[in-house]
Amino acid sequence: MTLRKTETARSPALIDRSLTLELVRVTERAAIAAAAWRGKGQEKSADGAAVEAMRAELERVHISGRIVIGEGERDEAPMLYIGEQVGSGDGPEVDIAVDPLEGTTLCAKNQPDSICVLAMAERGGLLNAPDVYMQKIAVGPNYPPGVVDIDASALDNVRALAAAKGVPVAEITACVLDRPRHGALIEDLRSAGCAIKLISDGDIAGIIHAVNTEDTGIDIYLGSGGAPEGVLAAAALRCIGGQMQGRLILDSAEKRARARRMSITDPDRRYSVGDLASGDVLFAATGVTDGTLLAGVRYRQNAVRTSTIVMRSWSQTVRWITAQHAR
Secondary structure (H helix, E strand, O other): OOOOOOOOOOOOOOOOOOHHHHHHHHHHHHHHHHHOOOOOOOHHHHHHHHHHHHHHHHOOOOOEEEEEEOOOOOOOOOOOOOOOEEOOOOOOEEEEEEEEEEOHHHHHOOOOOOEEEEEEEEOOOEOOOOOOEEEEEEEOOOOOOOOOOOOOOHHHHHHHHHHHHOOOHHHOEEEEEOOHHHHHHHHHHHHOOOEEEEEOOOHHHHHHHHHOHHHHOOOEEEEEEEHHHHHHHHHHHHHHOOEEEEEEOOOOHHHHHHHHHOOOOOOOOOEEHHHHEOOOEEEEEEEOOOOOOOOOOEEOOOEEEEEEEEEEOOOOEEEEEEEEEEO
16 A cells, blocks of 8 residues: 555644554454454354453553444444443543444455454544444545535436546446445446446445555445445544545434434534544454455464554654564
């Protein structure tokens, strides 16, 4: 991945940089726990192992943390639920978003790009999004603001992106989740002559790939996926640059009521990267299975090896950490 500067001005750091390595330990521990279930076809067991490991390691981190994106409401999840207090309680007040195992199916089938993800921001820096779908569009940082628009058609967006890049539409590659709901979107993109990278799961990694075109060959992310994953992806984009727009899909009275309970009053609001993740943001992800973003957990005779990417918005630093853990 090529290191890029974000377009937003830096604000004073409010989170101690020593927390960076502590976050890495959290995602590493979750990834090692989940990797024990790779290829065994048991999604719930893999996810449960990652959740328990992540929760246990978070308790050792010197923060006064609050989960704002997690495993669900308190009555749905025994740990890492929205509103749960985590950390040792003797550090900075922060908000935390987690996806203990993005790509549970990928892990269960031992397919690429299953990762353990965590983002941390100063209190109030992460949108407390309900667990609903979010319409999303994302491109890299090397374009003028507004080059794509969530309210424009797929055809208009890929044409505008191609013009800004100075290439024909045929040289644009879009990343889309392979879901029946995206059938019309996929047909529109193919009719325009656009190439498509279909992914079965993992739209956090998909969005990161779309803003890192030089390394991945992917130019744009389009479609709908989970709103919590949208917040986590925005946290990464705060650190590496890129444009993203999102809109919650609140297509029922029950979903709109849930959104209101999370202080979301405008169901049609269009969110930018800065709306989803703001202030001083840390992002960490550790690979469970091999992928284009990270290598998966590797077992050795007497050790386990992990691969992690960790980013920070204030310093605009991206680090890759390969660690070896004694078995």
